[in-house]
Amino acid sequence: MRDKSQDEAQMAIKRKEFIATGYRLYVEKSIEAVSMQEVADASGYGVATLYRYFGTKQSFVVEVAVKSWEKFWEKNMKRRPNRDFDGMTAADILEFYLDSFLELYRKNRDLLRFNQLFNVFVQSEHMDGEILRPYKELIGKLREQFHEIYMKGKKDRTIRTDETEERMFSKTLHLMLAVVTRYAVGLVYIPEKGFDPEDELEDMKVMMLKEYLP
Numbered sequence: 001m002r003d004k005s006q007d008e009a010q011m012a013i014k015r016k017e018f019i020a021t022g023y024r025l026y027v028e029k030s031i032e033a034v035s036m037q038e039v040a041d042a043s044g045y046g047v048a049t050l051y052r053y054f055g056t057k058q059s060f061v062v063e064v065a066v067k068s069w070e071k072f073w074e075k076n077m078k079r080r081p082n083r084d085f086d087g088m089t090a091a092d093i094l095e096f097y098l099d100s101f102l103e104l105y106r107k108n109r110d111l112l113r114f115n116q117l118f119n120v121f122v123q124s125e126h127m128d129g130e131i132l133r134p135y136k137e138l139i140g141k142l143r144e145q146f147h148e149i150y151m152k153g154k155k156d157r158t159i160r161t162d163e164t165e166e167r168m169f170s171k172t173l174h175l176m177l178a179v180v181t182r183y184a185v186g187l188v189y190i191p192e193k194g195f196d197p198e199d200e201l202e203d204m205k206v207m208m209l210k211e212y213l214p
């Protein structure tokens with residue numbers, strides 16, 4: 001009689017291997033350029049096995065995106081000065097949130113490249129809402145975390161809350177992510193004498209923070 005727990009463990013291992021391989025190949029080449037057959041070959045399994053786990057390339061790519069971002073946020077949360085941000089003001093937590101984008105640039109430029117490729121792929125494939133649901137749920141979790149910052153700010157008044165929460169979240173997310181992505185992929189002006197990209201990104205973070213300080 002087969003051991004169900006062992007089967008589930010093997011399935012989890014295979015899924016993890018497929019996702020890690022897909023992520024690596026997509027970053028090295030592009031999502032469009034890498035076939036499911038190539039992912040399967042590089043993982044050491046048959047392509048039928050890959051499709052049995054994920055069904056379509058679209059659903060596989062979404063899973064790669066979700067797991068990659070979850071891995072980053074899990075690591076990033078370990079940078080917190082204390083558990084659950086105890087004793088921190090809304091301004092303190094907002095600064096941590098903004099600095100998280102700089103952490104992406106410092107240590108996770110491959111994820112920024114992947115995310116750019118992912119956005120292009122989503123647009124080109126005209127993905128429907130159901131396929132993107134796991135990714136949207138991930139954004140929803142980040143949105144919930146930001147909600148806590150906003151509500152804390154209403155109480156301690158260390159950040160402005162005269163702007164709507166939705167606009168504040170959208171603006172900080174899109175502007176910071178767009179900026180660190182451009183630096184990560186090299187779409188920036190480089191002076192003849194060179195420059196310090198992290199210094200400029202720090203300035204961007206400070207400007208965004210000042211935007212919401214009372």
